[in-house]
Amino acid sequence: MELLIKILKWVGGGLLVLIIVFVTFVNLSSPKYFDAPYPNITASQDSALIARGKYLAFGPAHCATCHMPMDKMEAVENGLNLPLSGGWTLKIPPGTFTAPNLTPDPETGIGNYSDGELARAIRHMVKRDGTVLPPFMAFQELSDEDLTAVISFLRSQPPVKNSVPPTKHSFVGKAVVALGLLKPKGPKDTPPHRVPMDSSIAYGKYIARSVANCHGCHTLQDMVTGAFIGGDFGGGNHMESDPHIPGLSFYTPNLTPHKTDGHIVNWDEDTFIKRLKAGRVHKGSPMPWGANSKMNEIELKAIYRYLQTIEPVAGKVEKIVRYPGESHSG
Ligand code: HEC
Ligand code: HEC
Incomplete structure (x- = not known):
């Protein structure tokens, strides 16, 4: 018995020391400063x-x-x-x-x-x-x-x-940076000099991934580090209502052309454009519906075409809106 108490004291003491070391480490390394190049960009009055x-x-x-x-x-x-x-x-x-x-x-x-x-x-x-x-x-x-x-x-x-x-x-925020889980992310490749606006798949890809962040919200992400943990555009991110209506929350739908699990698999181009132009249905949804509805048809067409070409991802997001009191399991 006495031995057990001794061991517990050691373990507890060890744990306490570890926690103190960790907290000190996080606090000493915050704020953390990073280096990155200054892009050669000059504002214009054009x-x-x-x-x-x-x-x-x-x-x-x-x-x-x-x-x-x-x-x-x-x-x-x-x-x-x-x-x-x-x-x-x-x-x-x-x-x-x-x-x-x-x-x-x-x-x-x-x-x-x-x-x-x-x-x-x-x-x-x-x-x-x-x-x-x-x-x-x-x-x-x-x-x-x-x-x-x-x-x-x-x-x-x-x-x-x-x-x-x-x-x-x-x-938590300081620890995520101190541990290197969140660090500045630059462009993967040299960013394009110019992507001309047209209804091409290439332009749709550019808007959906590099400008409008459809990709970020509609791809499962670790909410603390921001790392992507699901298939591209497979949806499933859980998001609280923006002007917090207690209990109201949203799941981003799967936008991939998966035959049974894709949310827009039965939408034709016209349906897609009309839906994005129509704007918000659900008050409190974090999707920037107002901003997206200001996109022009050429852009929306390009996004639709691009979404038809991506890899289908299995996993149906059954309900994209959860009202207060509804279970979050189904
Ligand atoms: C989803 C919300 C969101 C969107 C969309 C967004 N920002 Fe931000 N932005 C933020 C927040 C929040 C911060 C401050 C973060 C912080 O302090 O750590 C920020 C910081 C910045 C900064 C850094 C300022 C500094 O002190 O160095 C710049 C520049 C900036 N945003 C520009 C833009 C531009 C330009 C756009 C559109 C192309 C944009 N942001 C879109 C939320 C957003
Ligand atoms: C800030 C996160 C966010 C961004 C950015 C975003 N979405 Fe969404 N999207 C959501 C959420 C949350 C929902 C579910 C709630 C809703 O319909 O408002 C949704 C729903 C949808 C729906 C289904 C709407 C319906 O009525 O069934 C489509 C289609 C869609 N998004 C397409 C897009 C496209 C295309 C883009 C980029 C142009 C985009 N989203 C950008 C979060 C986002």
Whole structure:
């Protein structure tokens, strides 16, 4: 008996020491700073380029669905193009993340950021201060031209003074970075210089994977590290309702052409385009329906065509909406 207590004390003591070592390690390595190259991108005043940037920001790339005050979301979704003054907040286990003010205000916005700093954040996930960005912005493969267009548009906005609270990382968030589970991810290959907009499969692939993040939400992801753990576009991510209606949540559907499990396998091109153009059905769904509905038909056609060519993934997502009180098991 006495021996047992002794052993338990050793084990318990050992565990306590391990925990202290781990907590100290995480705290000592936070914040962690990263290096990444500054892309050679220069903002332009070309009006066609600025117009493309604005289209991307309010449409497919949906910067405006996050870099906006929470109380303006609905108006923006319904078509009001307000300056990107920041404010959207997401509270998840790794921390409380707030999307910053992206208008040219020098104090509270990006007035003092260089083009390179903005481009590095978007392409390499390294913030101006050198810390890693969470995997919310899957724009690493954005073409040089579109990256230039977006930054040119940001610079063209009227400056808005709006100070948003800084992002706060929880212990979990710090640990994920300290352990190397979340680190900046740059482009896999040299990003394309330009991807011309047309209804081709190649353009559809570009929009679905590198601009509109259909891929990120509709592919099963580890919600803490952002790593993909399911087949491409197989769906299944569980997401809480955005303006938190207690208990309401969503599962992303399987968008692959799997004969029995694909959610859109019986939709023709016209049905798909009409559905995306129609916008939101479920209040609170995190899918940026407003932004997606602003995509033009050429783009939507291209996405549809691309989705027909991807590998079918088995696994039906039975219900994409769970109402409060419904079980999450089926
Ligand atoms: C899903 C929400 C979301 C979308 C969409 C989004 N952002 Fe962000 N963005 C954030 C959040 C949240 C942060 C702050 C994260 C942090 O502080 O760790 C951020 C940070 C940034 C930063 C870093 C600023 C710095 O201090 O270095 C830039 C630049 C930026 N976003 C630009 C954009 C652009 C341009 C787009 C569209 C092409 C975009 N974002 C789309 C949520 C989003
Ligand atoms: C931020 C996450 C997110 C992004 C980005 C996203 N989706 Fe979704 N999508 C969802 C969720 C959640 C649902 C289920 C709830 C709903 O229908 O609103 C959904 C539902 C759908 C549906 C089924 C709608 C229905 O009425 O049956 C289609 C089709 C779809 N998404 C296509 C796309 C395409 C195409 C893109 C890219 C242009 C995209 N999604 C981007 C999260 C996302």
